[in-house]
Amino acid sequence: MSRGNISIGKISGISIGLDYSWFFIFILITWSLARSYYPSVFPEWSTITSVIAGIVTSLLFFASVLAHELMHSITAQRSGIPVKSITLFIFGGLAQISREPEKPGTEFKIAIAGPLTNFILGIIFWAIWYLLPSQFEVIAEITFWLGWINFSLALFNLLPGFPLDGGRVLRAIIWRLSGNPDRATKLVTYTGKAIAYLIILIGVILILMGQWFNGIWLAFIGWFLSSFASSNSRRISIQQVLQNHNVAGIMKSDCFKIPSDNSIDSMYNDYIKPYRKHCLIVTSGNRTLGLVNMRSIRTLSRNQWPVKTAIDVMTPLSELKRVSPEDNLATALRIFQEEKTEQLPVTGNNEIIGILNYSDLANFINKMDK
Ligand SMILES: [Zn+2]
Numbered sequence: 001m002s003r004g005n006i007s008i009g010k011i012s013g014i015s016i017g018l019d020y021s022w023f024f025i026f027i028l029i030t031w032s033l034a035r036s037y038y039p040s041v042f043p044e045w046s047t048i049t050s051v052i053a054g055i056v057t058s059l060l061f062f063a064s065v066l067a068h069e070l071m072h073s074i075t076a077q078r079s080g081i082p083v084k085s086i087t088l089f090i091f092g093g094l095a096q097i098s099r100e101p102e103k104p105g106t107e108f109k110i111a112i113a114g115p116l117t118n119f120i121l122g123i124i125f126w127a128i129w130y131l132l133p134s135q136f137e138v139i140a141e142i143t144f145w146l147g148w149i150n151f152s153l154a155l156f157n158l159l160p161g162f163p164l165d166g167g168r169v170l171r172a173i174i175w176r177l178s179g180n181p182d183r184a185t186k187l188v189t190y191t192g193k194a195i196a197y198l199i200i201l202i203g204v205i206l207i208l209m210g211q212w213f214n215g216i217w218l219a220f221i222g223w224f225l226s227s228f229a230s231s232n233s234r235r236i237s238i239q240q241v242l243q244n245h246n247v248a249g250i251m252k253s254d255c256f257k258i259p260s261d262n263s264i265d266s267m268y269n270d271y272i273k274p275y276r277k278h279c280l281i282v283t284s285g286n287r288t289l290g291l292v293n294m295r296s297i298r299t300l301s302r303n304q305w306p307v308k309t310a311i312d313v314m315t316p317l318s319e320l321k322r323v324s325p326e327d328n329l330a331t332a333l334r335i336f337q338e339e340k341t342e343q344l345p346v347t348g349n350n351e352i353i354g355i356l357n358y359s360d361l362a363n364f365i366n367k368m369d370k
Contacts, residue, residue, distance in 0.1 A: 005087060014073050016066065019089035030058040033145075042141065049138060057142050062088060064121050064150050068114040068157075069093035072165075075113040079106045091224055099334060100239045104176040111168030115154040122150035161192030162229040181240055189233035196226035239330055241368055247332055248325035250364055251346045253354035255279035260289055264297060264305040264313060279355045282314040288352055290314035291343055315341075322347045323356060329364070332356055 005017040034054025038045060045053070065088060073083040073095045084096040101107040125147035132140040158166035167188040174184035203219030256271050260282050271280060280292035289311065296313040321335050323344050335344060336358050346354040 011070060012074055012077065014070070014077075014083050014095075015085045017085055017087045019087050021090035022062075022088045025090045026058060026062065029061065030054050033057050037145070038141075045138070053138055053142055057145055060142070060146055061149055064118060064146065064153065065093045067121065068117050068153065069095045071113040071117040072110055073097065075110045076101075079110065081106075081110075091221060099330065100236055100243075102243065104172040104181075107168055107175070108172035111165045111172065114165050115157045118150040118154035118157070122147045122154065125150060159195050160188065161190075161195040161225075162188045163192060163225065163232045164195070167192050167229075182237060185233050185236050185240070189229050192229035192232075193226050196222045196229060198222075199225065238365060238368065242330035242333060242365075243328050245329045245364075246325065247323050247327045247329065247346055247356055250329070250360045251325065251354040251356045252279045252360070253346075255281050255352070255354060257281050257283045258292065258310050260284045260309065260311040260314075262310045264300065264308045264310070267292070267310060268297075268305065280310070281352055282310045288317060290316040291320065291345055291352075291355060293343070295342060315343075317345065317352075320345050324348060325353070329361060333361060336361065 005019055007015055007017050009016055031054070034051045038050040038053050039047075042050070066086065069086045073086060076083050076095075076097045079101065081101060082098045084098060086093060086095045088094075097110070101110060125143040129140050129143040129147060132143070134140075157164050158169070160166040160170040162168075162171075162185075170191070171181075171184040171188045174187060175181045178184065199222035200219045201222075203215045203217070203222060206215030206218060209215075256275075256279070258267060258271070258280050267280065282289045282292060292310060292313055293315045296315075300308060300313070320341065321339050321344060323332050323335060323346055325346055325348055332344065342358045344356045345352045346356055
């Protein structure tokens with residue numbers, strides 16, 4: 001969702017953005033409320049009343065969608081899982097929760113928080129609608145529609161298949177009962193696809209019945225859900241495997257220590273070429289200064305090799321995030337993505353005992369995928 005994104009602020013450290021596609025759905029919903037729903041249900045309302053009611057209703061509707069995503073996000077944050085951003089787009093909202101929960105209980109709480117928010121909002125809106133005296137008819141009707149849409153959002157999101165919240169809830173329950181998160185992921189991917197195909201089917205039936213717009217719209221939502229169900233489950237199974245393997249398994253520990261004044265030429269001839277070494281630690285006396293960055297060597301022209309030294313092509317230790325051999329690969333992947341680096345030093349007892357290459361991690365993921 002990062003292509004076209006307008007930032008509208010930050011809540012609880014989470015940046016809130018609007019994808020360009022959101023404006024389309026906002027205008028569509030506002031238009032259908034202002035020009036179709038309100039005029040047909042309340043023909044006695046003036047056009048301006050219907051239009052204002054349409055805009056207010058639409059804005060509060062998207063505020064409800066945002067509240068849903070915010071509650072997922074705040075619950076995640078409270079469980080120690082950082083959340084980067086929330087984006088509203090054509091199919092609703094999307095919270096960028098940085099990693100998968102490690103326990104079924106956490107997943108359950110994060111997933112249920114969204115629909116629960118809509119359920120509570122539904123009760124609040126309907127309470128206002130019920131309690132308002134009759135002279136506030138317009139406000140009452142706005143809150144009636146908002147109550148109804150919030151209950152609908154809660155129920156729709158609770159459908160038990162990926163990528164909907166109900167899929168997450170079901171996955172957490174099966175995971176807790178069976179102790180097997182992979183089996184749980186597979187099952188809710190199937191149910192998610194079944195739900196998606198059913199929605200597409202209903203869309204097609206509506207199209208055949210002449211309800212073009214609603215039909216195409218539903219088919220579109222079904223298609224989105226089905227493609228999201230697959231990518232979601234793939235991402236989660238990768239994450240799960242990465243969480244069960246640690247850095248020690250794929251790190252390179254046969255590193256060479258190179259004095260900082262060593263020229264690139266001699267480094268290449270003595271270490272890189274004969275040993276195909278890509279783990280070169282730059283030292284000065286007993287001190288470790290950094291890691292040789294192969295990328296910086298590649299940017300040098302060959303005639304600079306005799307004059308440039310190891311220190312010119314190293315990344316200083318202070319600039320590198322470290323991992324320990326016991327860290328799991330999911331953590332390592334997250335650090336690679338955050339730091340945008342190709343290598344991470346692996347430290348134990350305050351000493352570099354190896355390095356982790358991004359390429360090795362990528363190979364590991366590729367092999368797993370086959
Ligand atoms: Zn949700």
